[in-house]
Amino acid sequence: MLIRVVCAIKEKKMQADLEKRLSDLDVQLKFCDRQKSPWQELARSCADVFIVSSLLIPKPVESSISILNNLPEKPITIVLHNRESSEEHANLLASGVDVVLYSGISFDSMIEVIESTLESRRQFYYMDRFDQRGRYQPRLNDFVSNSKEMQMFLDEAQQIVTSDASLLLLGETGVGKEHLSKAIHAESHRSSGPFIAINMAAIPEQLIESELFGHEQGAFTGAVRSRRGAFEMAHTGTIFLDEIGEMPLQMQTKLLRVLQDFEFTPVGGEKPVWVDVRVIAATNKNLEKEIKKGQFRQDLYYRLGVITLTIPPLRRRKEDIPALANHFLSVYNKKIGCEINRFSNDAMKALCTYQWPGNIRELMNVIERAVILCKSDTISIENFPSIFHKKSMTSPAGFDINDLDLNAWKNKTLSEAKQEILHQVEKKYLEMVLEKTGGKIGETARIAGIHPRGLYGKMKILNIDKATFKSKDH
Numbered sequence: 191m192l193i194r195v196v197c198a199i200k201e202k203k204m205q206a207d208l209e210k211r212l213s214d215l216d217v218q219l220k221f222c223d224r225q226k227s228p229w230q231e232l233a234r235s236c237a238d239v240f241i242v243s244s245l246l247i248p249k250p251v252e253s254s255i256s257i258l259n260n261l262p263e264k265p266i267t268i269v270l271h272n273r274e275s276s277e278e279h280a281n282l283l284a285s286g287v288d289v290v291l292y293s294g295i296s297f298d299s300m301i302e303v304i305e306s307t308l309e310s311r312r313q314f315y316y317m318d319r320f321d322q323r324g325r326y327q328p329r330l331n332d333f334v335s336n337s338k339e340m341q342m343f344l345d346e347a348q349q350i351v352t353s354d355a356s357l358l359l360l361g362e363t364g365v366g367k368e369h370l371s372k373a374i375h376a377e378s379h380r381s382s383g384p385f386i387a388i389n390m391a392a393i394p395e396q397l398i399e400s401e402l403f404g405h406e407q408g409a410f411t412g413a414v415r416s417r418r419g420a421f422e423m424a425h426t427g428t429i430f431l432d433e434i435g436e437m438p439l440q441m442q443t444k445l446l447r448v449l450q451d452f453e454f455t456p457v458g459g460e461k462p463v464w465v466d467v468r469v470i471a472a473t474n475k476n477l478e479k480e481i482k483k484g485q486f487r488q489d490l491y492y493r494l495g496v497i498t499l500t501i502p503p504l505r506r507r508k509e510d511i512p513a514l515a516n517h518f519l520s521v522y523n524k525k526i527g528c529e530i531n532r533f534s535n536d537a538m539k540a541l542c543t544y545q546w547p548g549n550i551r552e553l554m555n556v557i558e559r560a561v562i563l564c565k566s567d568t569i570s571i572e573n574f575p576s577i578f579h580k581k582s583m584t585s586p587a588g589f590d591i592n593d594l595d596l597n598a599w600k601n602k603t604l605s606e607a608k609q610e611i612l613h614q615v616e617k618k619y620l621e622m623v624l625e626k627t628g629g630k631i632g633e634t635a636r637i638a639g640i641h642p643r644g645l646y647g648k649m650k651i652l653n654i655d656k657a658t659f660k661s662k663d664h
């Protein structure tokens with residue numbers, strides 16, 4: 191968060207000195223007009239810290255201070271008092287002022303107190319970001335995943351956490367793009383800074399600019415107070431721009447300009463603001479198609495996608511389903527207060543066969559519903575929605591060329607891409623036959639029309655363990 195300091199200082203020299211020193215402190219600084227009564231201006235600005243001369247506080251002091259204290263930002267108020275009277279200091283503190291400073295003290299001491307106030311404000315935002323156990327969740331290591339594909343993906347993600355480059359996350363709805371970006375933020379050197387998520391599809395078009403870059407009071411009808419935008423809130427942290435494919439073209443142009451040097455001017459503002467922010471954008475749209483249709487700027491696509499990661503859909507990493515299902519079972523057991531131990535074999539099989547168009551979000555919802563409906567210690571297929579009861583669910587999934595992730599092939603030769611698909615097909619086929627034969631190698635080899643030694647070799651390469659199939663009821 192970029193700390194905002196708003197000052198109303200009576201003495202001209204003091205104002206000039208403070209302006210000089212506070213500008214070095216990584217804050218956004220604003221001075222109210224000394225000629226007019228500044229209180230209305232203070233109350234309409236959005237600030238973390240107010241620094242005011244006691245002579246400018248309208249009487250009665252208590253109600254003027256309470257106007258500031260009741261602002262939604264819960265600002266800290268520092269009053270510079272021109273008399274060294276402990277009684278008057280005590281009265282100011284009793285009216286709700288946080289810090290009272292005698293303006294006759296050395297300027298360095300005054301700056302020291304202001305600095306420590308700013309630091310306590312930064313800590314206030316910092317504390318806000320941790321759960322009760324003091325952990326900022328989620329972390330990359332906590333990612334529930336057993337599949338090779340996801341492990342490779344997570345290794346790739348691990349390599350880019352140290353980078354400050356913009357990141358574009360692609361993937362279907364519910365695959366975990368926001369979840370991953372939180373984990374990347376938590377692993378990065380920015381983890382003590384904020385993570386601010388903003389969804390382009392959820393904001394009316396005319397408000398996007400103000401949501402992203404903030405506005406000044408009076409910038410448009412209804413802008414009664416000034417307000418900070420997401421970029422300012424994300425200062426020293428990460429901003430997550432979700433559904434970037436929904437951003438209107440005109441805003442794309444503005445965003446591109448901001449991404450050049452991270453400087454912008456709030457709507458209706460005069461002074462530019464500079465922020466230090468890492469941008470992670472995400473979409474489930476095919477941006478290359480959107481570019482061809484003229485709906486997305488190619489230069490913005492390149493700027494956002496300095497690094498691009500595509501999270502595979504759940505149906506392409508079915509090995510993850512049992513681990514994820516058990517993870518969500520324990521999450522909802524705790525949340526709902528149940529003690530369900532397991533899934534029946536049929537129930538787990540149904541989960542593993544389903545195509546999951548809504549990915550992990552859909553899986554979470556299905557498990558939550560099942561935990562609520564389950565009346566025993568085992569979740570059965572009857573606890574799932576009716577689509578899971580159909581017979582076709584238990585037959586092996588069909589092969590759909592459209593399910594393939596073409597992005598994953600970008601740096602591969604044709605023969606490497608073919609090899610990869612071939613491995614997937616062989617793995618699926620052999621697992622299906624091993625399942626049928628209860629893990630019997632001779633019988634599986636006979637059905638597959640290959641030599642048992644050849645079958646062993648393939649199982650080793652494809653990481654298939656026959657013991658997995660022996661444990662099933664055959």
Ligand SMILES: Nc1ncnc2c1ncn2[C@@H]1O[C@H](COP(=O)(O)OP(=O)(O)OP(=O)(O)O)[C@@H](O)[C@H]1O
Pocket residue numbers: 333334361362363364365366367368369370432472473474550551554
């Ligand atoms: N690996 C994971 N382990 C545990 N929970 C996960 C995992 N991945 C995603 N989730 C959970 O699944 C839900 C959906 O994830 P998320 O919101 O990150 O998806 P998304 O790809 O950003 O979706 P959308 O495109 O619709 O915005 C969230 O509640 C998230 O916490």
